[in-house]
Amino acid sequence: MTEPLIQIRDLRTYLYTRRGVVKAVDGISFDIHEGEIVGLVGESGSGKTMTSLSILQLVPQPAGRIVGGSIMFEGEDLLTLPESRLQEIRGERISMILQDPLTALNPVYSIGNQVAEPFQFHPKEDGRGATIRNRVVEVLQRVGIPAAETRVKDFPHQFSGGMRQRVCAAIAIAPRPRLLIADEPTTALDVTIQAQFLRLLKQLQQEFNLAVLYITHDLGVVARLCNRVVVMYAGKIVETGDVTRIYKQPAHPYTQGLMQSVPRLGMKRERLFQIQGQPPDFLDLPQGCPFWPRCPQAQDVCKVEEPPVAAVGTAGTVRCWFPDLTGATQPVSSAV
Amino acid sequence: MERYILSRVLQGIFAIWGVSLIIFLAVRVTGDAAALMIPQDADPSEAAFIRQLYGLDQPLHIQYWVFLGNAVRGDFGRSYRWHDPALKVVLDRVPATLQLAVSAALVSILIALPIGVMSAVRPGGWFDTFGKVFALMGQSMPTFWVGILAILIFSVQLRWFPTSGRGGLQNLVLPAFTLGWASTAALTRLTRSAMLDVMDSDFIKMARIKGVPERWVIWKHALKNAAIPVVTILGVQWAQFLGGSVIVETIFAWPGVGRTIVEALNNRDYAVVQAGTFMISILFVTANLIVDLLYGVIDPRVRYD
Numbered sequence: 001m002t003e004p005l006i007q008i009r010d011l012r013t014y015l016y017t018r019r020g021v022v023k024a025v026d027g028i029s030f031d032i033h034e035g036e037i038v039g040l041v042g043e044s045g046s047g048k049t050m051t052s053l054s055i056l057q058l059v060p061q062p063a064g065r066i067v068g069g070s071i072m073f074e075g076e077d078l079l080t081l082p083e084s085r086l087q088e089i090r091g092e093r094i095s096m097i098l099q100d101p102l103t104a105l106n107p108v109y110s111i112g113n114q115v116a117e118p119f120q121f122h123p124k125e126d127g128r129g130a131t132i133r134n135r136v137v138e139v140l141q142r143v144g145i146p147a148a149e150t151r152v153k154d155f156p157h158q159f160s161g162g163m164r165q166r167v168c169a170a171i172a173i174a175p176r177p178r179l180l181i182a183d184e185p186t187t188a189l190d191v192t193i194q195a196q197f198l199r200l201l202k203q204l205q206q207e208f209n210l211a212v213l214y215i216t217h218d219l220g221v222v223a224r225l226c227n228r229v230v231v232m233y234a235g236k237i238v239e240t241g242d243v244t245r246i247y248k249q250p251a252h253p254y255t256q257g258l259m260q261s262v263p264r265l266g267m268k269r270e271r272l273f274q275i276q277g278q279p280p281d282f283l284d285l286p287q288g289c290p291f292w293p294r295c296p297q298a299q300d301v302c303k304v305e306e307p308p309v310a311a312v313g314t315a316g317t318v319r320c321w322f323p324d325l326t327g328a329t330q331p332v333s334s335a336v
Numbered sequence: 337m338e339r340y341i342l343s344r345v346l347q348g349i350f351a352i353w354g355v356s357l358i359i360f361l362a363v364r365v366t367g368d369a370a371a372l373m374i375p376q377d378a379d380p381s382e383a384a385f386i387r388q389l390y391g392l393d394q395p396l397h398i399q400y401w402v403f404l405g406n407a408v409r410g411d412f413g414r415s416y417r418w419h420d421p422a423l424k425v426v427l428d429r430v431p432a433t434l435q436l437a438v439s440a441a442l443v444s445i446l447i448a449l450p451i452g453v454m455s456a457v458r459p460g461g462w463f464d465t466f467g468k469v470f471a472l473m474g475q476s477m478p479t480f481w482v483g484i485l486a487i488l489i490f491s492v493q494l495r496w497f498p499t500s501g502r503g504g505l506q507n508l509v510l511p512a513f514t515l516g517w518a519s520t521a522a523l524t525r526l527t528r529s530a531m532l533d534v535m536d537s538d539f540i541k542m543a544r545i546k547g548v549p550e551r552w553v554i555w556k557h558a559l560k561n562a563a564i565p566v567v568t569i570l571g572v573q574w575a576q577f578l579g580g581s582v583i584v585e586t587i588f589a590w591p592g593v594g595r596t597i598v599e600a601l602n603n604r605d606y607a608v609v610q611a612g613t614f615m616i617s618i619l620f621v622t623a624n625l626i627v628d629l630l631y632g633v634i635d636p637r638v639r640y641d
Contacts, residue, residue, distance in 0.1 A: 091547030103538035155636040
């Protein structure tokens with residue numbers, strides 16, 4: 001396999017709150033290759049968003065701090081770069097779409113003004129000498145804003161939610177980034193608009209050969225969109241792997257629980273499966289595996305020691321004492 | 337838009353009418369004007385003559401009716417003291433008051449905005465602490481005391497600025513700072529909290545994601561949003577700048593409307609008091625109309641129909 005576009009190693013992002021230190025991201029490692037869509041899955045508060053903000057080094061200040069690890073991107077460790085270099089990378093090499101399009105656009109500036117900013121701050125010759133205005137109109141047309149030439153003067157409140165999210169997508173792809181982080185971009189949209197937006201995202205991804213980190217708790221979207229999946233729980237990665245393998249043979253009890261809680265067509269009308277208990281309190285994590293209080297297979301060792309990471313499937317990992325390795329290409333039992 | 341302005345102007349006229357009624361009555365409960373104009377040992381018939389001369393012997397509602405009829409024609413009567421038309425006495429002093437109030441507003445904005453913004457950029461930092469102390473001082477020191485203190489330090493001790501009167505820029509500095517002082521404190525805190533709110537929002541995060549430099553994020557993206565509540569308060573503070581001018585103009589012997597009203601009150605010069613408060617209320621209503629129209633400039637979501 002070729003060199004990954006981005007390599008995250010042992011990333012640790014802590015939040016220093018009044019009540020104590022929250023290890024929002026606690027030693028995670030994963031790669032994203034060029035043109036690959038990786039789904040980052042987990043419950044609310046599992047550290048997904050903090051991971052993406054860490055990549056961009058926009059962890060909320062002053063509480064948040066990246067305390068360790070490395071993020072190699074195009075030969076540079078993002079964590080060692082000065083702010084000026086990061087500003088060059090943000091928006092130009094790595095961009096991001098936020099969850100709520102209603103709040104992501106500045107209400108007092110026109111759409112054109114806001115879409116122009118990536119071009120303004122990342123001046124890059126496109127070989128045609130096109131003016132910023134032309135490029136703004138072009139990219140708005142590309143994401144499917146009708147009558148883009150006249151609508152550049154309009155303000156965010158004059159657009160619908162779906163259209164605003166398209167504007168956000170335009171801002172994100174404007175300077176042709178290599179990596180796009182999408183943080184639950186469809187959560188705030190109507191279901192029909194969601195499908196349209198996902199189609200657009202997929203088209204853009206193929207057109208620009210984008211690498212996408214797609215953050216979501218919607219497993220249906222992951223199945224449709226992603227090549228690989230990273231599952232987070234309590235600031236740690238519990239499982240990674242190929243999307244088909246994760247769906248068919250989830251190895252971690254938490255992933256298994258997630259999969260069982262997805263409603264499927266043709267299912268009998270009964271109560272959906274539910275993972276027992278509450279998401280953990282970051283300030284009071286259990287000893288050992290953070291999932292053990294909710295895990296149906298928990299045993300004594302889980303409550304004492306942190307589980308090891310085992311290989312599963314092709315280039316997959318699972319962090320569990322007793323993973324279900326039936327889906328693995330080389331099951332543990334074959335070693336006997 | 338035109339309809340909106342028209343309706344606001346009508347509302348303003350109504351407000352000014354209300355003010356005129358209150359002032360008309362309030363002035364008349366302060367006592368007998370005629371008694372002040374004649375020597376203490378004068379014959380009562382002289383007082384009666386004066387009352388008759390100025391129409392003060394008429395019932396109140398007749399006096400008010402006459403007053404109102406004249407006022408809409410711009411006639412507020414003659415000053416008992418200056419023997420000029422009262423409106424002229426007041427109008428002559430409007431430029432001085434406007435100059436002082438606008439300067440005070442500018443002082444207030446120019447100090448409050450940067451301090452408020454810088455405090456919000458690093459909440460809890462040393463600058464924020466400085467801003468807090470500054471605002472506390474501003475709000476806890478009354479205007480008349482600040483004015484006297486300023487004269488004592490900067491005029492008497494340091495001899496940087498004249499103690500009183502109107503003239504060049506040196507004359508303006510102390511009164512403008514004194515008048516702007518209390519509002520500066522309130523405005524600083526408001527700017528800070530408005531900025532803190534805005535800096536937390538998604539579109540600020542979005543601007544940073546775009547690679548927009550932090551300076552640009554703060555002064556372009558955040559400040560224009562934070563300006564919306566700040567402008568609202570400025571409209572209200574404008575009343576303080578006009579009202580506060582009564583105190584500040586008296587302290588600094590600034591020949592403005594405020595000081596003239598104070599003098600007229602001491603002399604029971606009804607006509608001038610009425611014309612003066614009338615003028616102040618017009619200035620206030622106009623300024624608030626301008627503020628309301630300013631919203632539309634700052635915030636595109638505001639519509640005037």
